[in-house]
Amino acid sequence: MTLDVEEAARASPRDRARAAAQALGARELARWCAEILSGSLDLTDQDLHDPRWLAGRAWTAWGDPTTWSSRGLDLWPRAWAARTLLHAWDPVAAHAVVTGLRDEAWRVREMCAKITARHELGAAAPECARRVGTDEVPRVRGASLRALAAVGEIEHVPAVHAGLRDQDPSVVRAAEKALEGMEARLDRPLS
Numbered sequence: 001m002t003l004d005v006e007e008a009a010r011a012s013p014r015d016r017a018r019a020a021a022q023a024l025g026a027r028e029l030a031r032w033c034a035e036i037l038s039g040s041l042d043l044t045d046q047d048l049h050d051p052r053w054l055a056g057r058a059w060t061a062w063g064d065p066t067t068w069s070s071r072g073l074d075l076w077p078r079a080w081a082a083r084t085l086l087h088a089w090d091p092v093a094a095h096a097v098v099t100g101l102r103d104e105a106w107r108v109r110e111m112c113a114k115i116t117a118r119h120e121l122g123a124a125a126p127e128c129a130r131r132v133g134t135d136e137v138p139r140v141r142g143a144s145l146r147a148l149a150a151v152g153e154i155e156h157v158p159a160v161h162a163g164l165r166d167q168d169p170s171v172v173r174a175a176e177k178a179l180e181g182m183e184a185r186l187d188r189p190l191s
Helices: 005-009 013-024 026-038 076-087 091-100 106-119 122-134 138-151 154-163 169-186
Strands: none
Touching (some): 005 013, 013 026, 013 076, 026 076, 026 091, 076 091, 076 106, 091 106, 091 122, 106 122, 106 138, 122 154, 138 154, 138 169
């Protein structure tokens, strides 16, 4: 699917990411997203690429982007960059994803855990294990457990067991599935 940036701005996040990868090149898109995700580049103050590749319609619908920070919207460029990486991956962004697991915004942390699971980013497993025991947001804990199902090793089993005792039922279900997934992948019982 070939979309220009005008069409992509109206597309789904997945289609927009794929169109951006075609237009910019997968590695360049991932590098750009990594810089935004890590905070080394501000989407509202850059002229590398059209921000609509990441933000879609929000770029024009949410008012002046230079006011987003004062309105509490400054997390969104990082969340959009991470979401784009979920759908258009290149390993050049791996370090930024690991760092993003410690972002102050829970939506960014959750998306980085989803990237870890989908793209099997083993370097992120230790931080995902920490998120299971320390993150205040159940969605982040659950996404971190799903990531551990894909990339966790024996040393991460205690975090999965801790998830089995979580107060939130959705986290407990994610821990149960993570344990099953790790047992199948590692070919050994972990209970």
